Amino acid sequence: MSLSPRRHATELETISVTVPPDAVEAYESALATVCATIGIFELDDSQTLWRVEGVKDTGCGEDELRAALILAALTSGVDAELERSHTEAEGWLARTYESFPEQLAGRRFAIRGTHLEDAPNPQRITITLDAGVAFGSGEHGSTRGCLRALEMVAYRKPRRILDLGCGSGILAMAAAALLHRPVLATDIDPWSVRVTKRNAAMNGLANLVDCHLGNGWATPAIRRHAPYDLVFANILARPLCSMAADLALNLLPGGTAILAGLLNTQVCMVLAAHRRHGLVLERHLREGDWGTLILRKPHG
Numbered sequence: 001m002s003l004s005p006r007r008h009a010t011e012l013e014t015i016s017v018t019v020p021p022d023a024v025e026a027y028e029s030a031l032a033t034v035c036a037t038i039g040i041f042e043l044d045d046s047q048t049l050w051r052v053e054g055v056k057d058t059g060c061g062e063d064e065l066r067a068a069l070i071l072a073a074l075t076s077g078v079d080a081e082l083e084r085s086h087t088e089a090e091g092w093l094a095r096t097y098e099s100f101p102e103q104l105a106g107r108r109f110a111i112r113g114t115h116l117e118d119a120p121n122p123q124r125i126t127i128t129l130d131a132g133v134a135f136g137s138g139e140h141g142s143t144r145g146c147l148r149a150l151e152m153v154a155y156r157k158p159r160r161i162l163d164l165g166c167g168s169g170i171l172a173m174a175a176a177a178l179l180h181r182p183v184l185a186t187d188i189d190p191w192s193v194r195v196t197k198r199n200a201a202m203n204g205l206a207n208l209v210d211c212h213l214g215n216g217w218a219t220p221a222i223r224r225h226a227p228y229d230l231v232f233a234n235i236l237a238r239p240l241c242s243m244a245a246d247l248a249l250n251l252l253p254g255g256t257a258i259l260a261g262l263l264n265t266q267v268c269m270v271l272a273a274h275r276r277h278g279l280v281l282e283r284h285l286r287e288g289d290w291g292t293l294i295l296r297k298p299h300g
């Protein structure tokens with residue numbers, strides 16, 4: 001198993017973790033808890049390759065990642081061996097994406113890598129992804145929860161839509177394709193902004209998805225376009241809590257927020273932070289350990 005924090009655009013530093021085969025499950029479960037607690041996001045996993053991203057606004061870096069790996073070994077009691085190496089991103093990407101089958105998400109969406117050659121299902125809205133090293137392949141429970149939530153709130157026909165922390169642009173593209181409305185997508189990570197722009201163009205959505213670089217609600221484009229009646233934020237529990245006041249301020253009365261990147265065990269904490277600013281819970285969706293919240297700002 002390997003875990004890779006992003007160093008810069010083309011190079012990934014990989015920490016390979018070897019655990020006894022019968023301890024993989026226990027180690028993975030301990031690691032998921034540790035990562036979510038200290039603000040490291042698990043991106044995807046397979047038997048052979050894991051990718052973990054340090055979330056910049058939590059100050060997470062290589063040291064925290066290493067600490068998480070060690071902490072997971074300690075809490076699970078698993079004998080884990082850590083080894084560092086460097087991987088060139090494009091080669092790493094090719095190896096990872098070749099193994100991605102089509103992902104069906106919710107009732108309406110199909111997420112497909114550019115490498116797939118068979119015809120897409122005409123019954124579904126197909127989003128083709130070249131995710132690069134940005135998060136959002138459609139595999140992760142937090143993304144899947146957001147796509148389900150989008151389908152549930154689509155009948156409200158939101159017109160002013162924001163995807164804060166767009167990663168690969170998957171949610172922004174899904175919203176634009178489903179609702180035929182412009183979507184502002186932002187990310188703190190320049191690589192994600194590049195990938196989102198490329199993905200939007202590839203899916204014929206460049207005219208609807210406008211992507212900008214910036215940190216949270218301080219992003220100038222977000223301020224210019226506010227207020228919103230639909231906001232996606234699939235980030236992490238702690239950043240979500242610290243952004244609750246800005247979210248409430250920038251959401252129109254009757255507007256909807258779809259929040260993800262939290263474990264089901266963190267729902268109470270995230271909910272409490274948002275209730276303090278007047279937002280109310282509509283739904284809590286579960287995708288495995290991951291929770292997605294649909295919140296609403298009451299009218300009046």
Ligand SMILES: C[S@@+](CC[C@H](N)C(=O)[O-])C[C@H]1O[C@@H](n2cnc3c(N)ncnc32)[C@H](O)[C@@H]1O
Pocket residue numbers: 041055056057134135136137138142143146163164165166167168169170171186187188189192214215216217234235239261
């Ligand atoms: C979990 S990924 C979500 C990607 C995609 N929206 C999805 O649902 O699959 C979180 C994204 O949020 C971005 N992010 C984290 N903190 C942020 C912040 N303070 N402002 C903007 N983007 C942020 C990360 O760079 C990452 O691309």
